[in-house]
Amino acid sequence: MAEISFRNVSKRFGTTQAVDNASFTIADNEFFCLFGPPLSGKSTVLRLILGLETPDEGEVLIDGRVVNHIGPAARNIAMVFQNLALFPHMTAEQNVRFPLVERREPEARIKARVADAASKLHISHILHKHPGQLSGGERQRVAIARALVRDPAAYLMDDPISALDARLREEARVELKRMQREAGRTLVYVTHDQEEAMSVADRMAIFEHGAIRQIGTPDALYDQPTSAYVARLLGAPVMNILPMGANVITAPARPGAAHLGLRPEDLTVTPQPGAAATVTGVEPLGGYTVLTIAAAGETLRAMLRGQPAFATGTPVSLSAAPARLHFFGPDGTRLAG
């Protein structure tokens, strides 16, 4: 059981504003993702939750109780670090048992909890091995099992699967999601991979320069970003953002709009002799194809289903459903509607 709240929390290191007036509430049992570019404040927020840092201003609350001056040990929050920090001289089982042995739990309880965590994470068959004998994915699961046995109120993970191969990462994120659903518990998760964040998170907080720009479900952030900043952080290829009046696509007039945003998958591309836009690059990726298109001095990316036969140099006309257009003001704020 843990609901985690920040109330107007700020944290400075010297002249750097690491966290700037952050307020949010992570619900009990929620998979909550902190997302943003490097040094945008995500890891500092984790350290504030864990109790490794104390806020300069504002309050950190766990289950409604202010914990600003409560040390990490008393918060009962488990952390899985990026480098996993497994003890190399211990077997997987000894690693998983470690937090309970430290707490001098009775042996029967240790056995039961280790067995439970091992079965949830499908590592029962590798418990006798040392970390050096395990694959990256297996080490990952051992580290998570070690966090799980403590029966923490919440667990925090700082980019835990970034060291895995691309293919293993896709599998590991699904496993993480399943594990969190089965085990319950609040999970606060930091990643710099937008695809991974959208895959696992119930909700996400988007950071920029220590401030939270938007909080919401991955769907809401993707479909209704409040700013061009958020719009361009999520989605691959990134959203096309064009100056209004760039004469690339037919768009209704919108008072106050400075830029027009278009997701690559929302562009319809039709070969048309004599059209002003030209295909300048074709990336066939199997299930979909990414086109690079030059139009009116702008460069756009379009994402098409399947393997349509486009050649470099083909003149094309571009269109998009009006409902799929995004409009942004001069300061990058998305205009509602």
Added chain:
Amino acid sequence: MSAITLQHLVKRFGAFTALKSMDLAIADGEFIALLGPSGCGKSTTMNIIAGMETPSEGRILFGERDMAGVPMGRRGVGFVFQNYAIFTHMSVRRNLDYGLRMTGRPAKEIARRTSAMAELLGLTDLLDRPAQGLSVNILQRLAIGRSAVMEPAIFLLDEPLSNVDAAFRAVMRTELKSLQRQFKQTMVYVTHDQLEAMTMADRIAVMDHGVLQQVGTPLEVYNTPANTFVARFIGSPGMNLFTGTLTTTSAGLAVDLGPLGISPPLALAQAAAAQQAKGAVIYGFRPEEVGLAPPSEPAFDLPLSLTERIGARTILHLGTPQAEVRAVFQSGTAIPEGLLRLAPAPAAVRLFDAGTGTALLVA
């Protein structure tokens, strides 16, 4: 001539064989990706081309010239590794023009080539900054520039983007591709990321356990994988694969897939290919090539266990832990509740020999 030919390359480290008879012909000016999981032999292959390792058996030719005994420094190759080795006490400019200065080029030429490369890689504004304190992203870009500015005829890159963040990786893929288009080097690019290989390479050499599994264009390895390893490794997610036995139904030849039930009847070409199988077959289809089937048509009935909506694409995880099926739909597609009736497009079904994992080719 900077074509590269690998002939029967073998590399042993003690009792461990890292590379088992590798044959590969890389054309002059080609961008080839060596793709595979950790330990598949891709880096060993690259190190042998670079001259950092000596093969236990076999030959490497650059053009017609045998490279045996030619030291690394004389091979005229440029390389970039995952861990860029940037001189942090020097400025960006001094790092970038280091090789040109070492080879004693005229000052005018050094200045011209350095500023052209800086422009290409967006480093112009940073030229007089010290390298120390720059982000990992910029340092890796600088490492690429430092090698590329030498305009090597052969350019080797070993997972150069695995330390940079995901957003920057997408930018760098485009830049590397345009760099290669501009300088027309022969590019050998080692990666474990199929998306990097698919995006950039003219051809992909897929490797596993020291064995070359298939060489082909991105679409060849995606559409006609030579075996189940390639089928699973290429694609995001990889191909769905299930072992079954051929069975004759009233609608024609099909595959009995045990817990998944009986497949929809095979199309003619697939049915002909299936005849080559001796017994069990592996039935495969890509997650992107399934559709929701109406009740009147044969399909798999699958419970939905997890949904990943990733922007434009939604990945559905269906079936049971014993027989997991993944399907990719465009986000916004209406997905019904409960059991889903899904069928692969008949022409998209791929069959493999269950014993060897080799593709049963559709004529």
